[in-house]
Amino acid sequence: MKIIYTDILVIGGGLAGLRTATGVKSRGHDVIVLSLVPPKRSHSAAAQGGMQASLANSFMGQGDNEDIHFEDTIKGSDWGADQKVVRMFVNTAPKAIRELTHWGVPWSRVKQGDHQAIINTKKVTITEQDNAHGLITARDFGGTKKWRTCYTSDGTGHSMLYAMDNKAHEQKIDVRERMEAVALIHENKRCYGAIVRNLMTGELSAFVAKATTIATGGYGRIYSVSTNAVICEGMGQAIALETGIATLGNMEAIQFHPTAIVPVGILTTEGCRGDGGVLRDVDGYRFMPDYEPQKKDLASRDVVSRRMIEHLRKGKGVSSRYGDHLWLDITLLGRKHIEKNLREVKEICESFLGIDPAKEWIPVRPTQHYSMGGIRTNYTGESQTLKGLYACGEAACWDIHGFNRLGGNSVSETVVSGMLAAEYIADFCDKAESSVDVNSNTIGSFLQQEKDKIEFLLNNENGEDAYELRQSMEQIMMDKVGIFRNGTELEHAVNELKALLLRSNNIEVKRSKSRAANPALVNAYRTQRMLKIALTAAYGALLRTESRGAHSREDYPERNDEEWLKRTIMSWPDPDSDVPVVSYEQLDIKSMELPPGFRGYGKDMTIQHPDSEIRREEIKKCLSNAREQGMDRFKVQAELMAYEDLLPEKYRGKNERLVEPLATRPSRKS
Amino acid sequence: MKIETNRRLKISILRFDPHVKGDKPRMETYEIEEAPGMTLFIALNDIRQHHDASLKFDFVCRAGICGSCAMIINGKPDLACRTLTKKLPGEITLAPLPVFELIGDLSVFTGNWMRGLNERLEAWIHEEESEFNFNLLEEPMEPELADEIYELDRCIECGCCVAGCGTIQMREEFVGAVGLNKIARYQLDPRDKRSDKDYYDLIGDEDGVFGCMTLLGCEDVCPKNLPLQSKIAYLRRKMLTIGMKDKSGCGC
Numbered sequence: 001m002k003i004i005y006t007d008i009l010v011i012g013g014g015l016a017g018l019r020t021a022t023g024v025k026s027r028g029h030d031v032i033v034l035s036l037v038p039p040k041r042s043h044s045a046a047a048q049g050g051m052q053a054s055l056a057n058s059f060m061g062q063g064d065n066e067d068i069h070f071e072d073t074i075k076g077s078d079w080g081a082d083q084k085v086v087r088m089f090v091n092t093a094p095k096a097i098r099e100l101t102h103w104g105v106p107w108s109r110v111k112q113g114d115h116q117a118i119i120n121t122k123k124v125t126i127t128e129q130d131n132a133h134g135l136i137t138a139r140d141f142g143g144t145k146k147w148r149t150c151y152t153s154d155g156t157g158h159s160m161l162y163a164m165d166n167k168a169h170e171q172k173i174d175v176r177e178r179m180e181a182v183a184l185i186h187e188n189k190r191c192y193g194a195i196v197r198n199l200m201t202g203e204l205s206a207f208v209a210k211a212t213t214i215a216t217g218g219y220g221r222i223y224s225v226s227t228n229a230v231i232c233e234g235m236g237q238a239i240a241l242e243t244g245i246a247t248l249g250n251m252e253a254i255q256f257h258p259t260a261i262v263p264v265g266i267l268t269t270e271g272c273r274g275d276g277g278v279l280r281d282v283d284g285y286r287f288m289p290d291y292e293p294q295k296k297d298l299a300s301r302d303v304v305s306r307r308m309i310e311h312l313r314k315g316k317g318v319s320s321r322y323g324d325h326l327w328l329d330i331t332l333l334g335r336k337h338i339e340k341n342l343r344e345v346k347e348i349c350e351s352f353l354g355i356d357p358a359k360e361w362i363p364v365r366p367t368q369h370y371s372m373g374g375i376r377t378n379y380t381g382e383s384q385t386l387k388g389l390y391a392c393g394e395a396a397c398w399d400i401h402g403f404n405r406l407g408g409n410s411v412s413e414t415v416v417s418g419m420l421a422a423e424y425i426a427d428f429c430d431k432a433e434s435s436v437d438v439n440s441n442t443i444g445s446f447l448q449q450e451k452d453k454i455e456f457l458l459n460n461e462n463g464e465d466a467y468e469l470r471q472s473m474e475q476i477m478m479d480k481v482g483i484f485r486n487g488t489e490l491e492h493a494v495n496e497l498k499a500l501l502l503r504s505n506n507i508e509v510k511r512s513k514s515r516a517a518n519p520a521l522v523n524a525y526r527t528q529r530m531l532k533i534a535l536t537a538a539y540g541a542l543l544r545t546e547s548r549g550a551h552s553r554e555d556y557p558e559r560n561d562e563e564w565l566k567r568t569i570m571s572w573p574d575p576d577s578d579v580p581v582v583s584y585e586q587l588d589i590k591s592m593e594l595p596p597g598f599r600g601y602g603k604d605m606t607i608q609h610p611d612s613e614i615r616r617e618e619i620k621k622c623l624s625n626a627r628e629q630g631m632d633r634f635k636v637q638a639e640l641m642a643y644e645d646l647l648p649e650k651y652r653g654k655n656e657r658l659v660e661p662l663a664t665r666p667s668r669k670s
Numbered sequence: 671m672k673i674e675t676n677r678r679l680k681i682s683i684l685r686f687d688p689h690v691k692g693d694k695p696r697m698e699t700y701e702i703e704e705a706p707g708m709t710l711f712i713a714l715n716d717i718r719q720h721h722d723a724s725l726k727f728d729f730v731c732r733a734g735i736c737g738s739c740a741m742i743i744n745g746k747p748d749l750a751c752r753t754l755t756k757k758l759p760g761e762i763t764l765a766p767l768p769v770f771e772l773i774g775d776l777s778v779f780t781g782n783w784m785r786g787l788n789e790r791l792e793a794w795i796h797e798e799e800s801e802f803n804f805n806l807l808e809e810p811m812e813p814e815l816a817d818e819i820y821e822l823d824r825c826i827e828c829g830c831c832v833a834g835c836g837t838i839q840m841r842e843e844f845v846g847a848v849g850l851n852k853i854a855r856y857q858l859d860p861r862d863k864r865s866d867k868d869y870y871d872l873i874g875d876e877d878g879v880f881g882c883m884t885l886l887g888c889e890d891v892c893p894k895n896l897p898l899q900s901k902i903a904y905l906r907r908k909m910l911t912i913g914m915k916d917k918s919g920c921g922c
Binding site: 037038039040046055095096097102107108109133134136137152167200202229231263264321340351352509512516519653654656658 | 689690718722724725726728729731734736737738773774777780781782784785789793795807809811813816819820827859861862
């Protein structure tokens with residue numbers, strides 16, 4: 001039995017995983033990163049439009065700060081987020097971006113003086129301040145009050161991931177490529193690492209660690225069309241679920257991005273609309289202002305996606321052999337802008353559609369894009385139920401996105417959550433309680449179990465074809481667990497997925513029997529795990545009889561704070577069961593800085609919770625008190641909802657801005 | 671009514687699994703029906719699902735962003751995911767990228783090669799020893815310079831330039847256009863405090879910038895259209911100047 005020991009095992013080599021690894025390494029711990037692919041190929045690289053951080057350098061970002069970023073994020077989440085965690089996040093995001101700058105990301109910068117922008121289809125002249133010249137600039141994104149999304153053209157994730165991976169090289173981080181964690185090793189509610197399969201040789205080994213971190217991204221590939229990379233199959237969430245102890249949160253919260261190209265579902269960034277592009281229908285008519293007069297094309301993602309479907313249902317779509325679609329028009333931005341700031345979009349249009357987006361409109365449709373749900377953790381990133389297991393980035397439900405993530409908050413979260421989790425993990429590993437007290441027989445039996453599963457799949461006869469099961473699952477998710485959901489369809493979806501799960505016990509790897517690199521075998525063992533993930537999403541959606549953020553029930557159109565201001569929590573303790581065990585975690589309005597209110601889209605259909613009004617009154621009093629005492633915004637915030645103690649000490653400092661210079665600033669060379 | 675008939679594509683793939691004892695490299699041909707908008711990503715998955723489940727290839731983003739799927743397509747290195755079959759003749763030949771370690775069929779281990787290169791060239795920002803305070807405003811950078819750095823930062827390490835390089839066929843240790851582009855990127859970046867002499871020590875020899883035979887296959891095949899030709903030429907001039915200065919003191 002091959003056993004590799006380390007202090008911290010990180011599963012996933014994208015932005016979140018690498019930032020965790022560099023963080024714990026800086027604290028003096030050993031770390032091994034496992035990655036399905038070379039880290040620079042991780043799905044983080046596909047993030048195009050940008051990273052939110054309230055730097056307030058550009059003219060249209062002036063006045064921005066943590067408070068506004070906080071408010072936007074909470075509203076965006078439809079009040080599903082954990083407000084203290086969001087506070088930790090918005091305070092750390094500017095530090096994260098500045099650290100990345102230091103590590104080499106070539107962020108697009110502010111240029112002093114006049115420049116043209118397109119706002120609401122009109123040409124507008126914006127004058128940037130002289131003292132902001134050369135600082136990091138930002139663009140507009142959906143659901144934000146300020147231009148806060150920092151970017152490098154539309155290759156933001158790419159340049160962030162490259163800088164991060166290069167940093168990992170500098171720190172000599174041990175990265176093992178093409179290695180897949182297939183099970184977590186655990187005993188007495190304590191996680192001790194993972195059983196890992198080498199995807200090139202097929203070798204199974206045990207990686208034993210004090211702390212294990214899952215940073216494997218989302219589960220978008222349970223849908224047949226998704227903007228996600230093909231590796232985003234939810235395996236991190238699945239192996240956590242299969243412990244029977246770790247819990248998943250809000251798995252039904254799935255985001256659909258308004259503008260993926262038809263039919264292949266490749267993303268064109270929200271930056272297209274942020275920079276002034278608009279959506280049009282079959283008549284070339286710009287329809288979004290009719291639905292959302294305030295935010296128009298730049299309403300929150302869930303809202304725009306729903307409006308697009310509504311419009312398609314009115315027969316205003318463009319019919320094509322791949323079904324109806326709408327148009328994304330960026331021609332009004334001009335060739336120069338597109339070739340500088342939207343070049344990936346341009347390349348994608350040229351390669352996959354054969355069109356020039358500076359001249360022609362882009363066929364788009366809302367498409368699965370992001371998983372708000374994931375491994376439920378505390379603010380430290382640690383599982384609430386399985387000690388020593390951590391999760392961060394999209395893989396986790398930490399929970400800053402609630403039921404709808406704002407564009408630009410995902411890459412921001414990857415890095416911030418990695419930075420914070422690294423500190424808490426390092427703290428844990430510094431303590432005696434992190435000692436690895438696992439019996440080698442336990443490790444051996446976990447390893448044997450995985451070996452047996454693989455042998456069964458390879459030797460089974462007259463079994464099921466995993467490709468077929470998987471395709472059925474993907475189609476069920478597409479048809480019945482989509483943007484608009486209803487009880488009847490969801491019930492069908494759950495029943496059909498249960499039947500598929502049962503059939504998946506009899507999978508046979510057909511026509512490809514190698515124990516080494518074998519894509520059919522990989523598909524076989526992942527399919528059953530994906531089915532479990534699909535079931536958590538569909539079942540969670542069926543049970544949640546309200547509409548909140550991206551979870552939209554036609555039969556329950558109201559957001560029901562009275563009954564549903566809570567997080568769905570799932571675990572799978574009985575491996576023979578065909579559904580997860582469900583419980584709910586109540587959100588406490590009385591401790592919220594921003595009690596539930598109207599998001600500002602469409603008609604207010606909220607069923608209010610009585611506590612919301614009480615809390616609003618409390619806050620009103622608190623604020624007028626604070627004003628009388630002349631408190632600054634930081635003191636006021638602390639009065640409303642103290643959170644700073646939760647942050648690792650090194651990340652508690654205030655963030656400097658042009659209008660908020662830090663008194664402690666050391667003298668700089670001029 | 672016009673009846674559209676789809677082409678039958680004949681896709682020949684160089685198959686070989688080094689993990690299977692006794693396996694020998696061979697060409698295998700699969701016939702599939704072309705569909706509108708079909709890319710090699712779709713075609714290869716079709717073959718895997720319906721013809722040969724053991725076929726190995728690599729795709730991750732399938733959007734031309736991550737660089738995983740570079741292979742030799744009808745004799746030329748390119749990204750398979752964004753290659754539309756309609757742009758190719760009905761007979762298509764696919765082979766894995768040369769130079770890199772073969773995992774099996776069309777799958778190659780570019781990751782360890784690129785990591786080795788990055789470590790050798792120390793492809794990261796080298797800072798001066800100073801306390802960095804992430805609470806403070808970032809150092810300003812000229813917007814045009816940031817754009818220029820990004821231009822070179824767009825490399826996706828796909829390996830096409832390595833596969834298209836004549837020099838590397840003869841000189842195994844050659845850093846390739848991917849390596850030279852990295853040095854050009856850091857040389858441009860004021861945050862990297864290395865001197866030109868430091869860069870010279872990394873690439874001022876025949877495994878570096880002086881090894882390039884200027885065949886420039888790299889420039890022809892780079893899927894991101896990086897300005898490899900002009901950057902290699904620039905680096906060569908720059909390194910030559912350093913080399914000439916250095917020569918006076920080297921005693922040879």
